[in-house]
Amino acid sequence: MRLALLFASIFLAGPVHAADAVQNADRLMQKYQGDVPGAALLVLKDGKPLVRKGYGLANLEQHAQVTPDTNFRLASVTKQFTAAAILLLAEDGKLKLDxxxxxxxxxxxxxxxKVTLRQLLDHTGGLIDYEDLIPPAQTSQVSDQxxxxxxxxTPRGYFAPGSAYRYSNSGYVLLGLVVEKASGRTLQDFLKQRIFTPLHMDHTLLYVHDDPTPDKSRVPNRAYGYSQIDGHWQRTDQSVTSATRGDGGIYSSIDDLARWDAALYDDRLLGDASRKAAFSPYAKVTGEPYEADYGYGWRITGDTLWHSGESIGFRNVIVRWPKQHLTVILLSNRNEPEPYxxxxxxxxxFLQE
Structure with missing residues (x-):
C-alpha cells in the first residue's frame, strides 16, 4: 500500500517527460496485455517506484490478474540470494569462500x-551440469539431494577448477546445501530468517516441493507458468528440474524485490566488503548472446548489475544501474519473449531524464 501511495504522488507531481517514459513502458509491454500470461513491471528511480504495474493474467484458468504483489518463480534470479546467504555466513565466520x-x-x-565455494559462486568450478546426468526416462522431480x-x-569435470567459465546450476544447488551445513538450518529457513524477514520481504519464500508442512510452502498470489504450444497457451508450471532450490526455487513479487534492491545500496543486510565482492567481475561470461562478466550471483555489463531467470513457463530479469540509482525488474509467467x-x-x- 505504501508503494502504491508513493507511486501515485510521484506520478501526479512528475514532469511531462516522466509521463512519456511511463507511456513508453506501457507500449513496450503490450505483448503481455490481455487474456494471456502476463508480467509485472517495476521501475525504481532513487528508491521510488515510477512504474509499478501488472499486465495480463497470473492464472489463465481462474482469470486472475497479475498485480504488483503477484509472486513469480524467480528461477535463476534466485542465485543472488543464495550467494548472499554464503556471504552472510562468511561474515559470521561460519565458512570461508576458499x-x-x-x-x-x-x-x-x-x-x-580443489573446487572452492568462490569458484561455485562465479561459475568457474567446472562441475558437470546435473541436468545432463538425469536419466532421460525420469519423470519425478529431482531434489537437491x-x-x-x-x-x-560423477568423477569428472569440464575443466580444471578456476581455469574457465561455464554457467552452473549444479554449483548453486551445492551452495544451497553448504548454507544448510554451515548454518544448521534448512535453506528455506535461513533465507527467511536472515534475508526475507529482516528486509520485510513478507511474501517471498523458497518453494519446497515436498515440504511436509504445506502451509510453509504455499505461495500466496501465485503466478503459474505457461508456454505457447501450437498457437495455444498451455500450463507448463513445473518440470523435472523445478524442485531444486539454491539455483532457482524462490518465489517473489516486484514489491518485495523493491525492498531487496534497496538493501543492496547500504549495509542493512550485507557489509560493504561483501557487497563489493558480489558486484566485482571475476570471470568473463562465455557462450551467451551478450557481453558480461560474472560476480557472485550477478552479471556485470558496463554500468549495470543484472541477472535473468528462466525456467519452464517463466522469464524474468532484474537490471540495476547503481550509479544512476535506477532499477528495472520484469517478471513474467510465460516461455517467451525473453525480457532482457x-x-x-x-x-x-528513464536514463535520459
Missing part, C-alpha cells in the same frame, strides 16, 4: 577437492 566444496559435502568425488548423489557418482532487451529499452527513457 573452502573446498568437498570439505562441506564429503560425498563428492576426490576430483572436486538427488543432485548431490548424481554429482557424487525489453527492460533495456524501457530503462533508456
Amino acid at each position: 573452502d573446498s566444496i568437498r570439505h562441506w559435502l564429503p560425498s563428492l568425488p576426490a576430483t572436486t577437492d 538427488d543432485v548431490l548423489r548424481l554429482l557424487s557418482a 532487451q525489453t527492460v533495456l529499452k524501457i530503462a533508456q527513457t
Whole structure:
C-alpha cells in the first residue's frame, strides 16, 4: 500500500517527460496485455517506484490478474540470494569462500577437492551440469539431494577448477546445501530468517516441493507458468528440474524485490566488503548472446548489475544501474519473449531524464 501511495504522488507531481517514459513502458509491454500470461513491471528511480504495474493474467484458468504483489518463480534470479546467504555466513565466520566444496559435502568425488565455494559462486568450478546426468526416462522431480548423489557418482569435470567459465546450476544447488551445513538450518529457513524477514520481504519464500508442512510452502498470489504450444497457451508450471532450490526455487513479487534492491545500496543486510565482492567481475561470461562478466550471483555489463531467470513457463530479469540509482525488474509467467532487451529499452527513457 505504501508503494502504491508513493507511486501515485510521484506520478501526479512528475514532469511531462516522466509521463512519456511511463507511456513508453506501457507500449513496450503490450505483448503481455490481455487474456494471456502476463508480467509485472517495476521501475525504481532513487528508491521510488515510477512504474509499478501488472499486465495480463497470473492464472489463465481462474482469470486472475497479475498485480504488483503477484509472486513469480524467480528461477535463476534466485542465485543472488543464495550467494548472499554464503556471504552472510562468511561474515559470521561460519565458512570461508576458499573452502573446498568437498570439505562441506564429503560425498563428492576426490576430483572436486580443489573446487572452492568462490569458484561455485562465479561459475568457474567446472562441475558437470546435473541436468545432463538425469536419466532421460525420469519423470519425478529431482531434489537437491538427488543432485548431490548424481554429482557424487560423477568423477569428472569440464575443466580444471578456476581455469574457465561455464554457467552452473549444479554449483548453486551445492551452495544451497553448504548454507544448510554451515548454518544448521534448512535453506528455506535461513533465507527467511536472515534475508526475507529482516528486509520485510513478507511474501517471498523458497518453494519446497515436498515440504511436509504445506502451509510453509504455499505461495500466496501465485503466478503459474505457461508456454505457447501450437498457437495455444498451455500450463507448463513445473518440470523435472523445478524442485531444486539454491539455483532457482524462490518465489517473489516486484514489491518485495523493491525492498531487496534497496538493501543492496547500504549495509542493512550485507557489509560493504561483501557487497563489493558480489558486484566485482571475476570471470568473463562465455557462450551467451551478450557481453558480461560474472560476480557472485550477478552479471556485470558496463554500468549495470543484472541477472535473468528462466525456467519452464517463466522469464524474468532484474537490471540495476547503481550509479544512476535506477532499477528495472520484469517478471513474467510465460516461455517467451525473453525480457532482457525489453527492460533495456524501457530503462533508456528513464536514463535520459
